[in-house]
Amino acid sequence: MEAKSKMIKRLSFLLVVLALVAAACGGTEETTETTAPDDTSVTTAAPDPGTDPGTDPGQDTGKSTLDVVKERGKLICGVSGSAVAFSETQPDGSATGFDADYCKAVAAAVLGDATAVEFRSTTAAERFDVLKSGEIDVLFRNTTWTQSRDSDVGLDFGPTTYFDGxxxxxxxxxxxxxxxxxxxxxxxxxxxxxxxxxxxxxxxxxxxxxxxxxxxxxxxxxxxxxxxxxxxxxxxxxxxxxxxxxxxxxxxxxxxxxxxxxxxxxxxxKEPLGPAYRQNDSAWADVVNWTIHATVIADEKGVTSANIDDNREIDPEAGRLFGLEGEVQSAMNLPADAFYQVIKQVGNYDEIYSRNLNPVGLTREGSLNASFVDGGMIYAPPAR
Amino acid sequence: MAESKIVLPDLPGAEYAPEPPPQGPVVWMKENLFSTPFSVILTIIGGLIAVVSLRGIFGFVANPERIWQAVTTNLRLLMVQAYPDQHMWRVWVSIGVVVVLTALSLAAWRVGGRTSGRKLTGNVMALGGLLAIIGLVADFPFEMNVTWAGIGLALAGLGYMIRRMMGERAKAENIPVLAVAGGLLIGLVASLWVLQVPVPDPDSGIRAATTELLANTTRIPWLLLLITGFVAYGIGIAIRDWKPSRPLLVAGWALSYPVIFLHILRGTRMNNLSEYLLIGLAFLVAGAAIIYALVNLDIGESGRLISGILLIAALVTWATPVLIIIRLLLLILAVFALAAPTFGGSGGSKYRYMGIYAGTVVVMVYLMLLATGTSAVQTQSAVPFGGFMITWLLAIGAVALSFPIGVVLALARTSSLPLFRVMATVYIELVRGVPLITWLLMSVVVFPFLFPEGVEFEDVVKVLLFFTFFSAAYLAENVRGGLQAVSKGQAEASNALGMSTMQRTAFITLPQALRAVIPALVGQVIATFKDTSLVAIVGLFDILLIAKNVVPNQSQPFNFLGSIKENLVVVALVYWIFTFIFSRVSQRIERNLGVGER
Known part of the structure; x- marks a missing residue:
């Protein structure tokens, strides 16, 4: 009896020690974790290689998503995969739709190849998490731009591609x-x-x-x-x-x-739908934003995938955006012909819209998604 | 077992044997359906319900409004989601592995008895009768009623004719069941070259633009698989008298899962090969040396000190950013070191114990190598698996992995050693006390924080692990129920025979316990199979999510909007077919083991 209670005492002492050790370790782990998400893209100190979740591009490596995408040679684009006309999954597994086309447009701008996209079907619940964790580069998932989402840690929104309500x-x-x-x-x-x-x-x-x-x-x-x-x-x-x-x-x-x-x-x-990307990554944000703006500007000028070869320099603005010089594009760290490739391979805003949304009965005329010249809300800043 | 037949001697007076009771459908109906006024009422009500539901179900299926093309066109999506074209061979090679193993096992275990012509024709007649009844009552267009009833009656008539032609021979049990099954398989595969299916044209958006032979549309070489199966069965017959054939097959089945999952379907690239091999080798050598020292009983108190330090070191590493493989191996080494004086002993058992340690290290290095590797197959979803493939992989994996864990947990919980008992009880109660959905969410959201040094498991691996842990807790309780059902006398008798605890558990109590809880275990398997549909919650696209969300949202080019009912019906049918197979197999096992007969 005596020996047994002694043993139990020893055992419980050992357990307490173990619990303390575990608790102490748990504590340190937590502190390292809470500081990690704060120092996004612009890292001041090199993170401990041991604690660096190496799969997070743009978060801890201090690299812009733009460089990550270029290195990879492929854009990973988050879509819904089950949103009528916006992003549908075809019987053969490929992705089509309005949002899917904008993914292709971004890929055309960065990599010069609209097919260099890897689509990632996401559920409504997980979409922001996979974006924040770096699993996807950009999210085109009929996502409404709201204040709380925008001010949320780790998220920024691009220009609205579709005004819904x-x-x-x-x-x-x-x-x-x-x-x-x-x-x-x-x-x-x-x-x-x-x-x-x-x-x-x-x-x-x-x-x-x-x-x-x-x-x-x-x-x-x-x-x-x-x-x-x-x-x-x-x-x-x-x-x-x-x-x-x-x-x-x-x-x-x-x-x-x-x-x-x-x-x-x-x-x-009001349901303004547009892209979302990780915050504090201006180089990448500029690329996504101006890809969308380029499609809108092309639409305003009547430049389409069919006629862009003849109309590359239809006016000075088009020349700057789609022309051979491409100074601004080079300054953005993009190929000089980035937006020419967007229009050539994917099309302007109207083409993308008509191709995907007209068949299900959504028309631009009279809606918020008409060009601003027709009284709608689709408007892009000037390319200068 | 050898067939035995009791031969009755020709006794005088056998002609006075009692007359056989009257037989025939009328007598059967009188006895079973209309024996009392109450059963007459029940029969009428039950019959009406059956007729109404048959009419409803088949009317639903045949309704021209139904877009069944939504299912047939999207079969690939439902089965394997966006698994890429150039990797499709991986899918059918996996099926091939299972086919070969099944055929070899059928031969090696001499599965399949013989049946009589009477039973076979009876089945044909029953099928014909069912078709005829459906044809008569279903809410079909009229021509379809006539066709179905006609086919049904013809089939029933055919069965009857064959039975009449066979005469007395029909009663002899001389037709091998496997031959019938093989014939049916040949017929099914042959039908691929007969049946025409509508083929959609994506350019024009017409759902049924042309028709094509089924054989030309399927992406899996069924004929090749069939021939492979038959060849494998032949090889199985040739080698089944070779003694190690059965153990080899068991090992083959055990290996088939990781091979199919990780090597074939995922095509895992082992990125850390040299590093992990080096670490594994180091642990093999150092660990073996430590255990060799510890099993020596002369080492005394300092042995415990060493293993205690090892355990604390192992636990401390979990808070540091060292490689996950090192943490795991250190923990394994600590556990083996602690248990060394108990299991090590002297002579042969010492080396056996070291062998078990070495085996554990090798398996762990192998599994971690694969789990941390990247997939060669890139798909649209976060993981290369989707559709029915993920349902199937998760169900099989969780069941197979949770079985040994569950048995160990059950044994630990009934153990007389308090440490084991407490640990098992805490585990089981903790896991059972939290809903599966919560565990799944934790697997994806919380799990990564446990491994901060950059080891990223794919979601499907994490989910599989949590399914396994969850299922193991329930399985442990089922097995514990079985252990309690084994009478105490059995354990006492084995003690009296001088058996060790290990021998008693392995040869006396556990087999009886497992045999007693087969129905509960099969229930657990079926529940796990169906629970896999919950993975939709963490963004994995299983067959149910695709059927519910993806297919009914395809507007271009075929417009399958609103095809949700059709999809769900087919998914329900798929689930039902597999759960039904599980339960039939379990009934067969029960019958072979004689459960319920004593």
Missing amino acids: QQLMGPGNRFTVDSSAADVDGAVLCTNTGTTTEKNIVEWARLGGAEIVVEGVETFPEAMERFKEGTCDLVTTDGSGLVGNKATETAAGTAGAAEWVIFPSAPIS
Whole structure:
């Protein structure tokens, strides 16, 4: 008995020592970890090679993502992989869509080859984490630019490529394009839960003094199924999604689909969709931003993938952007013909838009995504 | 087992034997379906439910609104996600490895009995009957009703005719089951050259532009695989009397998983080969020397001191940025050093113990080499695996790896040594107390912080490890239930025979315990298989996520928007087929082991 209790005492002493050692070690580890994410790209002191998560380009190596991409010879671009017309995964595994095309545009600018892209399908939940950790170089994933996301540690947003906004869709015999909150009183609305979409619509209805019944489902396709069955009177999501769904259902001959109306005409939320990249990496940010600007400027000047060879120097600005000199591009550490390759291989804004979004019924005319000369919001700073 | 037959002597008066009871479908129905008024009511209600659901299900499938092309066009995406074209050979080589091993094992274990013509024709007639019933009740277009009913009746008639033609011979159990299975496989593969499937045209966006032979559209050389399987079976028959064939096959199965996962499908590049080999060699030599010294009982107290220092050093390294392989090997060495006086002993067991240590080090170096290597296959997702491939790899890996861990945990929890018992209990309760989803999220989000020196495991490796740990905890409890079911007398009897603890566990209690919990273990396997769909939460694209999110969002060029129902039905069918196979195999094992008969 005596010997046994002695042994237990010894054992417990050993365990306490071990626990203390472990706790002390845990503590030191934590402090090194919390300081790590703060010293991004511009590192003052060389990080301990032991604690450096070597897979993080642009974070700890002090190198711009631009150099990382050039060295690798390939752009790793985060997309959704399951967003209608924005980024779809084809049966053979390839990626297509509006966002996917912008990935290709960036690759064309940096590497001169629009096919040098490795697409990475990301879920909504993980997209920012994979960007911050350096697994992807840039994120084109119909991501809304918001204050909290922008000011979040490790993230910056580029120019908006698509201006979206949340709207509602209902049958034509109950609603009109001018319907307001008052008209949806008592209606049953289906939407996918856990998104800002749901919060927006509840807030909007409350402000308008209407009572709506929100029926939550997990994904938007499920909401559409219920809407078609008549279980819900209304569905809501971003306007682009509603137009796309209406167009495809109309094409498929769903009863009443042609009469569905999308309202209110001024969307109930602002959803500017654009690229995101790691913060404090200006060289890379400039490349992504000006790739987008170049497509917009080309659109303003009517320079397309078909006619760019004849119109490279159509005016001084085009000459600077697409011309043979390419001084500014060289200063950006890009090939001189970077933006010429973008337009040549991928196309200008209008081409990218029409190719991907027109087939699902999204048109530029009259929308926020028309060029500023036509009263829209698509506008680029001058190339000088 | 040799076939035995009791031969009855021709006794006088055998002609007075009782008359056989009346037989036939009418008698059967009277006895089983309409025996009492209550069962008449039950039969009618049950029949109605069956008819209505059959009508509904098959009506759903045949509804012209259904876009089944969404599934057929995207089969590749559903099975292997964006696995690149030039690497597709890896997929079918993997299938080939499994086919060869299966065929060899079938031969080596002499699987497959014989069946009678009566049973076979009975099956054909039942299948025909089912088709005919579906044809009669389903909510089909009229011509389809007629076709199905016609095919069903023809099949049933064919079965009946063959049975009549065979006459008395039909009762003899002389048809090998494997021959029937082989014939069916040949028929299936042959159908590839008969069946025409619609082929979509991506340029025009027409879903069914042309039709093509199924054989020309599939990317897997099924004929080659079939021939390989038959050849392997022949080789298996030739070598099955060779004694080491079965142990070799078991080793082959055990090796097949890491080989398929890491070498074939992932094409792992071993980036740290020379470095890791050097470290491994150092640990082999130094470790062997230390253990050789420690097993010597004369070393006394200072031996414990050495192993204690080793253990503390091993634990301290986990807080420092030394290579992960060094930390792991140091920990293994410490554990082996601590246990050396217990297991080392003298003479032969000393060298056996050192051999086990060496084996552990080699396996660990090999696994770490592969786990930290990079993949030669680049795909769209974060990992080269996706679709049904990831479901399958995770399920098999988690089940196979968690089985030994679970058994060890169960033994530890029932052990009389308090340290083992407490450690096993804490592990099991901790792992079971947290939902699997939380563990999966932790595997991706928290796990990297445990290894700050830059060792990056791919998500799929992390997820596999956590699936294994999770499944092992549940498996341990199942096995513990089995251990408790073994009567105490068994252990006492083995003690009386002078068996060691190891011998008693390995030969007496554990086999009986495992045999008793086969249903629970199969339940665990099925649960793990289905749980793999949770990997969607950490951004891995398994078959369910692709079916739910990716395919129904394809607008160009084929417009499969809204095809979510079709996809989910097919995914459900895929899951069901495999879980059904698991449960049939387990029933067979139970029958062979005689579970439930005593």
